[in-house]
Amino acid sequence: MLKNNQLFSFLLLTCLLFVGATAVHADDSDTHMNYQRGGAIVKPLDPLQPDPTKPVVPVDPTDPAGPPVGTGGSLSLDFASSFQFGNQAISTKDKTYYALAQEYTDFDGTKKKGPNYVQVTDVRGTAAGWELSVKQNGQFQTAEAQELKGAELIFNQGAMISNLSNTYAPSANTTFDLPLDAEINVATANTDKGIGTWLYRFGTNETTGAQAIQLKVPGKSVKYAKKYQTSLTWTLKDVP
Template sequence: MKKTTILTAGIILFSSLLGATSTFAAEGGNYDSKGEITFKAGTNPESPLDPVNPDPTKPVVPVDPVDPTGPIGGTNGPLSIDYASSFQFGEQEILTTDKTYYAQVQAYTDSESVAKTGPNYVQVTDKRGTQKGWELSVVQKAQFATTEGEELAGAKLGLANGHAISDQQTGLNDTDKAAITPTATVSTGETGLVPGAKTVIMTAAEKQGVGTWLYDMGTADTAAESVSLLVPGKSVKLRAAYKTTLTWTLSDTPVAP
């Protein structure tokens, strides 16, 4: 009987210790710590990208076919124009009939120093962090003219086959791609620029156009005929170079969906 009592006491004491251990563990409680990161609008200029495969980790060096010292650098700020192609129509014989000439395609050196060609293009970047949308437009400041001011009367510069491209489209289905992609307003047919008049090229509605986007003038198949210059046969043509300037403007004016 004495042994039974001692054994029973031992069991009760052991059970009490287990209960105490379990209670202490439950009283450890919870503790929350935090993590935080804050972004601000980006201001550093972006490098030109490959118009065929715009990978931001593989910038390219474009060739300016008009100015051998170019191209000029892009604009600074959270909403920037990073690059715009210049159009070279080459040396042509004087004709007395209407003739359409096509600009040379964009030449560039890729990130591995390989010489390539692709569509002429304009590259823009939105790093504002607002998703408010934007508008890209162009103005041909004046008619093609010589350094002495002799104009190429009736000449019409045309853009065609435009489309928006970005690495952000990679892997998305058509619905998700459409939700983030700006609208290329000069996409089908040909739009002729009117000297002195604004032409809207690409628009991004709210939540579209975030990051870097390219307006490509043509694809691998159509790039060689996507930038044109129609010269009337009756226009006077001197033995001289005719030039014009295109001013590209990126506005933060929100565009309605």
């Protein structure tokens, strides 16, 4: 048995932030309100029905301590799923494996499963837009640097979801293949888009989410009965 065709995805790594404030005022009366750009860390939301008042606690299949805390700031990368492909039998046939669905505990303490996702929050108050990219940092390999040659990660059923109107939805790739060691743009919020918190999820529920992220491995790849892993870098930039 190959105990190990497992992807441990290293999370949220680069985020460029803006600092400052934008004011909104009432008109001619002496009653005023100033909106300041946000900056508190935003907790992960439910990928099935995101509600900012009901954060969830995701399970990180690669770290029992849980996922890293979000970057914080007025433009923030709040969360990115790690991917686990389970224990697989060694095979000389071409195989496609699927990342397990994201496990989490919802606001009411109920354990659930849903699609894997990446969460972005923009509370700069400028509606200037942003860009999300991802990079696979090398091929799957064992601790002894034995590579799983030809293995390829493919993301499907990508879509943006929020508690806000789709009028403000960023554009996002519905499907993409990850090249090795090359950053690719996967979601863009142009001016007046991507305001608030948006989840870039892969699949719409537990069932589709468990089929959305694929790991294709050629049968001709030499395989050892060991754990294989790689890492992903998600990068959030403040320019669309």
